[in-house]
Amino acid sequence: MQRLDYIAKRLVMAIFVLISVSIVTFIIARVVPSNPAAAWVGPHPTKEQIEKATIELGLDQPLYTQYLRYMEGIVRGDLGTSVTTRQPILTDIKTFLPATLELVLAGMLIAIVIGIPLGVLSGANKGSLLDHLTRLVSIAGVSMPAFLLGLLLQMFFFRQLGLLPLGARLSTEVSLANPIETVTGMYIIDSALTGNWVAFQDASKHILLPALALATYPIGLAIRMTRSTMIEVLNEKYIQAARISGIKERTILFVLALKNAIVPTLNALGLAFVYSLTGAILIEVIFSWPGLGNYVTNAVLSVDFPVIVSVTLIMTVFYILINLFLDILQAMIDPRVTLQ
């Protein structure tokens, strides 16, 4: 009952936040710029274009009417047209979103697979050389600017070793010879699903470096969180009891202790996931990864204001929904959080 209460409250809050976010985005789009019509049309607008935009956007109308028209457009799926690609922005977003999702998911996967075990071992062997090294890695991870790491990885793996490609999702030869059928839009999943192993290998090679660069911050975070909760948990009596009754150390660590340490870590990972959404912007630019981040950056460079505003809105909505999902998930796993 308490869980449902909490979930219901969270849902209401999320709806409130969604509406407010749309208002804020609207204000940024229409009220903040000194000349909203010109901003909408793009660089070097002509007088007719400005007039046309003024009527189209209803800028002569009172603000709340404008807001209603704005919301009406959004609900219909009309986010405006990109000044640069000349496509409806919604289409552009649908094209680029899976690429960003794939990248972020890959990064999180790497972070979990590397970060959590390292955190467990580090916490279990507190004070050892492994511990100090791991802590160094984790602090470097959260301090390292993603763009620097991306560049360094490119320099090392591409330039020096020639092992991994420089950027993009697929090499041109492979995309021409073994094109991937679109199922989810995520190349790794699609190529695996359709048995296209050549493309699968190629896509994996392409995603490795950017995902690694993206994963450094979450890895650092995961190590720190897992380590500190491990240290706390390992001091508990039931761990000592388990040791005395002869259970193998490895089982104790990775089964008993980890299960109890996992919740704050998942919390931190949730934060890391949403952080990655923004970190992906920079990584995409460096690796020429055709995702939303690249799209927004190009929009900034070409002063494509409608795109900037719309992508902000969409990504924020996404962000809110993911946070909501994580909160509910956490409430399901550990009802104690509902007590707040």
Next chain:
Amino acid sequence: MTTAISDLEVSIDEIPERKRISEYRLMWNAFRRDPLALLSIFILFVFILGAIFAPFLTPYPEQGLGDPNILEKFSPPSLQHPLGTDYLGRDVTARILYGGRSSLAIGFLVVFVAVIIGVPLGAISGFYGGWIDNLIMRITDIFLAFPPLLLAIALAAALGSNFINTMIAISFTWWPWYARLVRSQTLSLRERSFIEAARSIGVPDWKIITTHVLPNVMTPVMVQATMDLGSAILIGAAVSFIGLGVQPPTADWGTMISVGRIYFLERPWYAGSAGIAIFLVVLAFNLLGDAVRDAADPRTRRAVDIGR
């Protein structure tokens, strides 16, 4: 075995005087002994002084400010140009020193503004509760809902790209954290008896907040602010990297990486130096924040000599 009371008598004059040790003194003592903390302070000193005294530290101050030097463009590190030159021939060391002004300033200003706005709002929110609390918390919810970089980008795009606007845009995303932090601290503080005592003798609310509440919530704020300085610099660099921050020819570490990355594989010294500068500064702030937090928490503060 009884002891006569007279045997226990000690003259008042013989009891040694102990100075009252303030919390900050204890923190400072613990802090002093942490080698990582001292290392981070050293690193930050180097960069901050370098940024402030940039014109005197480099033989090429005009290049730092932007004058090109095409003849020497793209030279690798050498004796005259320890970090090489950039795509316009400007000395990279000078650019890094001058760039520090922009990048570091954004970090400090953003955190400063966020604290100035967030802390009082959080204190008011926690202290009064009721509809003020609700209102302020809803507003923080809204701002916290935006992915930080995106809101900064959207605001900077709408306002125009320069230093002040970037700073405003990023501060907008930052203050809610402080409001939340201070609010939860204030909530637990409010129940304490000294607050109740002060109210009952008629001390006005604003005085209670400024003299009792705020000093007690400052410690977690200090810890958070120190770590946030690093993140603020990182986000500032990210905004410049995308193209929305300070515009050329002003030097800025983020723009240096963005421009230099195209040449990075052949000529890494330009983007590389800027990237390493950012990394060192952020690392230093993170280590510092950790050290401040360890020093502030009496549980983790290692046993220290109560100084004489």
